[in-house]
Amino acid sequence: xxxxxxxxxxxxxxxxxxxxxxxxxxxxxxxxxxxxxxxxxxxxxxxxxxxxxxxxxxxxxxxxxxxxxxxxxxxxxxxxxxxxxxxxxxxxxxxxxxxxxxxxxxxxxxxxxxxxxxxxxxxxxxxxxxxxxxxxxxxxxxxxxxxxxxxxxxxxxxxxxxxxxxxxxxxxxxxxxxxxxxxxxxxxxxxxxxxxxxxxxxxxxxxxxxxxxxxxxxxxxxxxxxxxxxxxxxxxxxxxxxxxxxxxxxxxxxxxxxxxxxxxxxxxxxxxxxxxxxxxxxxxxxxxxxxxxxxxxxxxxxxxxxxxxxxxxxxxxxxxxxxxxxxxxxxxxxxxxxxxxxxxxxxxxxxxxxxxxxxxxxxxxxxxxxxxxxxxxxxxxxxxxxxxxxxxxxxxxxxxxxxxxxxxxxxxxxxxxxxxxxxxxxxxxxx
Numbered sequence: 001x002x003x004x005x006x007x008x009x010x011x012x013x014x015x016x017x018x019x020x021x022x023x024x025x026x027x028x029x030x031x032x033x034x035x036x037x038x039x040x041x042x043x044x045x046x047x048x049x050x051x052x053x054x055x056x057x058x059x060x061x062x063x064x065x066x067x068x069x070x071x072x073x074x075x076x077x078x079x080x081x082x083x084x085x086x087x088x089x090x091x092x093x094x095x096x097x098x099x100x101x102x103x104x105x106x107x108x109x110x111x112x113x114x115x116x117x118x119x120x121x122x123x124x125x126x127x128x129x130x131x132x133x134x135x136x137x138x139x140x141x142x143x144x145x146x147x148x149x150x151x152x153x154x155x156x157x158x159x160x161x162x163x164x165x166x167x168x169x170x171x172x173x174x175x176x177x178x179x180x181x182x183x184x185x186x187x188x189x190x191x192x193x194x195x196x197x198x199x200x201x202x203x204x205x206x207x208x209x210x211x212x213x214x215x216x217x218x219x220x221x222x223x224x225x226x227x228x229x230x231x232x233x234x235x236x237x238x239x240x241x242x243x244x245x246x247x248x249x250x251x252x253x254x255x256x257x258x259x260x261x262x263x264x265x266x267x268x269x270x271x272x273x274x275x276x277x278x279x280x281x282x283x284x285x286x287x288x289x290x291x292x293x294x295x296x297x298x299x300x301x302x303x304x305x306x307x308x309x310x311x312x313x314x315x316x317x318x319x320x321x322x323x324x325x326x327x328x329x330x331x332x333x334x335x336x337x338x339x340x341x342x343x344x345x346x347x348x349x350x351x352x353x354x355x356x357x358x359x360x361x362x363x364x365x366x367x368x369x370x371x372x373x374x375x376x377x378x379x380x381x382x383x384x385x386x387x388x389x390x391x392x393x394x395x396x397x398x399x400x401x402x403x404x405x406x407x408x409x410x411x412x413x414x415x416x417x418x419x420x421x422x423x424x425x426x427x428x429x430x431x
Contacts, residue, residue: 006249006416007233011223013245014235018126018218020060020084020266021142023241027248027264028056031064034252045289050257055286059128059140060084060266061276063286064251068259073296076303077287078425079261079391080250081278081381082243082310083268086236087113087404089175089217091125096189103179105150105190107217108171111269112378115169117406118217122148123177127215129194131207141205143197148220150177177217219406231412232331238400238408240268243309246398246419254426268310268381278381284388305354306393307425308346308382309418311410312336312369314399327370329399332411334365335418338380338395346382351394354431355421362424364417367399 017023031054032038039045039055047053047067054064061084068075092106109115126144133139152175157163169175179190188195194210223235244264251262267277274280291297315328329336337352338345352368359366371377386393398418400410425431 001416001419003413003416006419007225007412009249010242010245010415011233011235014223014237014241017237017241018124018144019128019142019214019216021128021214022126022144023084023244024056024060024062024264025142027062027064027244028054030248030252036064047290057282058266058276061282062262062264063283064248064262065286065290066251066254066256066260067290068257070257070259072259072291073299073303075259076300076305077259077261078431079263079304079306080247080422080425081263081265081306081308081385082247083240083266083278083381084244084264085111085266085269086239086241087111087269089113089118089123089177091190091213091215091217093212097176098182101182103182103184103189104176105179107175107177109175110216112404114402114405115171115175116167117402118175119152119154121151121406122220123150123152123217124148124220125150125215125217127213129198129210129213129215131195131198131205132209132211133206134208135206138211139205139207141198141202141207143194143201143215145197146220150179150217152177221407225412226409227412232409233412233415234407234409236407238398238410239311239403240309240397242311242398242400242410242415243418246415246422247309249419250422250426254423256427258426258428260426263385265381272381272384278384279388283385287389301389301391304391305351305425305431306346306382306385306389306391307355307422308380308385308393308395309422310380310382310395310397311400311403311408312338312367312397313403314401314410316401322372322375324370324372327368329367329369330411331399331401331409332413333367333399334414335359335396335421336367336369336399338382338397339368339370340377343383344377344379345395346380346386346393347395348392351392355394355396358424358428358431359421361428362420364421364424366421 097104382395
């Protein structure tokens with residue numbers, strides 16, 4: 001598969017996934033279309049060989065699994081892990097702020113986001129709302145306003161001449177999106193606007209009230225190819241929906257008789273400590289139920305490998321000194337193996353060697369990154385999942401610039417290169 005073909009599917013997926021809930025819904029639909037059946041978490045499971053199943057948690061995390069022909073204890077499981085969430089602005093529970101003749105929305109920062117790029121963007125709002133219908137039943141629905149409805153204007157430079165000198169941004173005071181003039185506001189505030197949107201998007205739901213929600217602002221500018229020669233892909237939420245998409249299509253397209261699994265967790269950007277996060281019980285519980293007992297699970301994990309996939313910092317031409325001189329991943333240079341002596345990444349020499357071998361088999365170039373010794377690095381679901389399960393893990397990712405910005409950049413070739421090696425993971429006869 002070439003970059004144009006692969007990215008022609010990736011770009012619509014990025015645009016259709018403004019929240020983790022939308023991303024999981026898109027992946028679930030793609031899996032169901034390929035014959036994956038939903039497991040009922042309240043029922044007894046009986047999953048035989050050569051079956052395809054999936055399960056979600058909180059509608060924001062997903063596990064999809066293809067069983068091979070051989071017993072799991074004899075083969076182990078080839079696993080890909082990624083995360084569905086991205087740093088963003090989350091709308092507060094009581095968001096209505098009325099001042100200076102404008103209706104604004106209180107928002108809080110989710111994750112370690114770059115705040116400055118959120119100013120002066122055309123923002124919409126999407127996510128999940130929990131409602132009651134006319135019979136007082138509770139239901140949860142996805143909504144997406146799809147058009148620009150809020151913005152966070154910058155303060156003019158004439159009113160802040162020192163803006164370029166050690167700028168700090170107070171999210172409580174300065175990052176408060178503007179929704180409309182007070183003269184045009186709904187009498188019931190933001191909740192009333194949500195109810196109107198629910199009726200518009202779900203006309204047959206008979207909803208009478210929106211009680212709560214998990215909603216995020218997002219940039220309405222869509223993903224696109226950029227650069228005079230089309231060398232790059234720019235989009236919101238590349239970290240880490242690119243990895244979710246590459247893992248998903250590796251699972252869908254792999255020609256294999258191995259047992260293979262994809263897990264996409266929510267809440268990685270805030271530490272993974274939730275029922276849907278990598279630090280929670282979701283993956284382990286599913287594996288225990290698939291394996292049948294603790295001893296079988298332990299035997300399975302001894303033969304398994306997890307490839308934790310989360311984008312890596314590419315070399316920025318304006319900030320070359322921020323990279324270790326010997327570890328400078330480039331855009332369009334292929335997937336990056338992540339190393340950290342303090343276990344912020346779970347890679348070890350054996351798992352790194354396995355991934356390099358997979359890259360060789362797939363004909364894919366591979367890069368490495370280790371942070372400067374005088375700088376700290378982030379982390380991924382890799383060390384967390386490895387700790388929870390005790391499974392051999394390697395941390396890798398596509399190179400990108402602008403990580404945790406409202407708009408990020410990767411190489412045009414990098415998504416398909418990542419996909420090719422992940423598919424090789426699932427198709428290799430032996431690791």
